[in-house]
Amino acid sequence: MNIFVIGNIFNTSGVYTHIKNVTEELVKLGHSVTLYTPSFLVDSSRKKVVEELKGVEIHPLVYFYLENGVTTQIRTFRYFINSHMVYFNWGNLGFDKKILDELPSKVDIVYDMHEDAITLRLSYHIAKKLGKPLVKLLHDEPFRNSFGRGYRHFLGLKGWVYDSMMYFFYKADKWAFLRAMRDGVLRGIASVSPSAFYYSGLDKVSGKYGVKTKVYKPGNAFDKDILFKYRKTRNKSDFAVFYARLVPQKGLYELPKIARELSTKLVVCGKLYNESDKKFLEVKGIEYKGYLPYDELYSTVANAKVLIYPSHQDGFSLVVLDALALGTTVVAYDIPAIRFVYGGLKPVKIVREYDVKGMAAVANKVKEMNEQDYEDEHNDEKVRQFLDLHSKWENVAKETEIFLSSFVK
Numbered sequence: 001m002n003i004f005v006i007g008n009i010f011n012t013s014g015v016y017t018h019i020k021n022v023t024e025e026l027v028k029l030g031h032s033v034t035l036y037t038p039s040f041l042v043d044s045s046r047k048k049v050v051e052e053l054k055g056v057e058i059h060p061l062v063y064f065y066l067e068n069g070v071t072t073q074i075r076t077f078r079y080f081i082n083s084h085m086v087y088f089n090w091g092n093l094g095f096d097k098k099i100l101d102e103l104p105s106k107v108d109i110v111y112d113m114h115e116d117a118i119t120l121r122l123s124y125h126i127a128k129k130l131g132k133p134l135v136k137l138l139h140d141e142p143f144r145n146s147f148g149r150g151y152r153h154f155l156g157l158k159g160w161v162y163d164s165m166m167y168f169f170y171k172a173d174k175w176a177f178l179r180a181m182r183d184g185v186l187r188g189i190a191s192v193s194p195s196a197f198y199y200s201g202l203d204k205v206s207g208k209y210g211v212k213t214k215v216y217k218p219g220n221a222f223d224k225d226i227l228f229k230y231r232k233t234r235n236k237s238d239f240a241v242f243y244a245r246l247v248p249q250k251g252l253y254e255l256p257k258i259a260r261e262l263s264t265k266l267v268v269c270g271k272l273y274n275e276s277d278k279k280f281l282e283v284k285g286i287e288y289k290g291y292l293p294y295d296e297l298y299s300t301v302a303n304a305k306v307l308i309y310p311s312h313q314d315g316f317s318l319v320v321l322d323a324l325a326l327g328t329t330v331v332a333y334d335i336p337a338i339r340f341v342y343g344g345l346k347p348v349k350i351v352r353e354y355d356v357k358g359m360a361a362v363a364n365k366v367k368e369m370n371e372q373d374y375e376d377e378h379n380d381e382k383v384r385q386f387l388d389l390h391s392k393w394e395n396v397a398k399e400t401e402i403f404l405s406s407f408v409k
Contacts, residue, residue, distance in 0.1 A: 002106045005035045007113040010043035014318040025397030027055035039095045083118040084169035087176040115142040117176040133407040135188035140315040141199035143170035181209040192219030192316045195336035216399040222325045224391040230298040233327040233375040241304035243269035251310030259285035261360030302326040306366040346377040
């Protein structure tokens with residue numbers, strides 16, 4: 001297949017990890033992959049990632065954006081508004097209109113590897129001009145059939161404002177998807193876990209328009225050759241650990257409350273996106289190590305007896321997957337992504353969302369487990385099978401290949 005990918009390789013989250021590994025593996029499987037990052041997502045501060053992709057052809061316009069100082073619009077209020085208003089500006093591609101005149105000569109399918117409506121608008125116009133099917137990938141839900149994202153529960157008044165805005169924005173995002181399906185351009189929707197469909201109901205709506213849906217199993221993977229070097233299920237050190245993007249939706253504001261209830265110190269690793277939030281890490285019981293190199297991060301997580309993960313927003317959670325691969329037990333909130341992907345695995349303990357005392361209590365019990373019981377949970381057959389399935393990005397690429405090829409005649 002000749003696959004034209006819309007993907008943000010400058011993303012700093014697990015989205016980049018998925019895009020990089022899956023596109024590279026698709027090339028290894030014999031497919032031709034050309035990747036285009038929209039101008040509004042290009043980040044010159046991370047231009048080295050362009051050189052990291054192996055075998056994937058980067059569209060020349062991406063280099064043009066980097067050379068001409070185009071900067072990312074992500075994390076700006078203007079982008080936030082515009083990204084949810086695309087339905088009302090369906091024909092306005094802005095600077096990215098250039099791509100319509102510089103498309104590859106051979107394309108069998110357009111694969112948009114983001115759930116956002118703003119990339120859907122672009123990929124829609126690309127697929128329509130090419131006369132080729134469009135398939136969309138969901139890492140998170142593109143919209144929810146609910147009142148916002150629940151931010152009011154941990155952001156107070158600010159959260160109420162955000163959720164109120166999202167209530168209306170989600171309607172516009174849904175209309176964008178409905179238009180793309182109704183027009184016969186969007187032909188398939190895949191997801192890295194069932195949670196995106198659970199929140200959006202897209203798997204039910206899509207049937208009306210003959211759009212196929214699929215949950216990839218596995219939807220993500222870890223690098224076994226690297227992580228298993230650090231794996232450790234015995235002789236753990238006496239501390240708990242947390243690592244993720246240090247933002248409220250990942251549970252940042254709850255960390256001090258959890259730390260107060262823990263019987264050991266909490267080591268926190270990760271990038272702080274707002275300096276004003278540093279006060280949540282400068283409290284008794286928390287040791288903040290900042291953003292660590294991967295070798296130091298993996299060693300820290302592998303040595304911890306337990307990883308606490310009070311995240312409110314996830315589509316899959318590579319953090320939990322990596323922790324399991326490193327041999328560390330996880331205590332997480334009962335959100336759909338955790339429940340659907342990791343439910344039933346003994347080393348993943350699930351507590352009610354927002355129950356900080358319950359999370360700490362379970363973490364304390366894990367800390368007191370004897371080594372044999374702890375190791376037995378990690379060597380449980382169901383856990384071993386889960387890790388084996390998720391230990392190769394090739395497995396994810398093959399799931400992707402099967403789904404995409406079903407649209408190519």
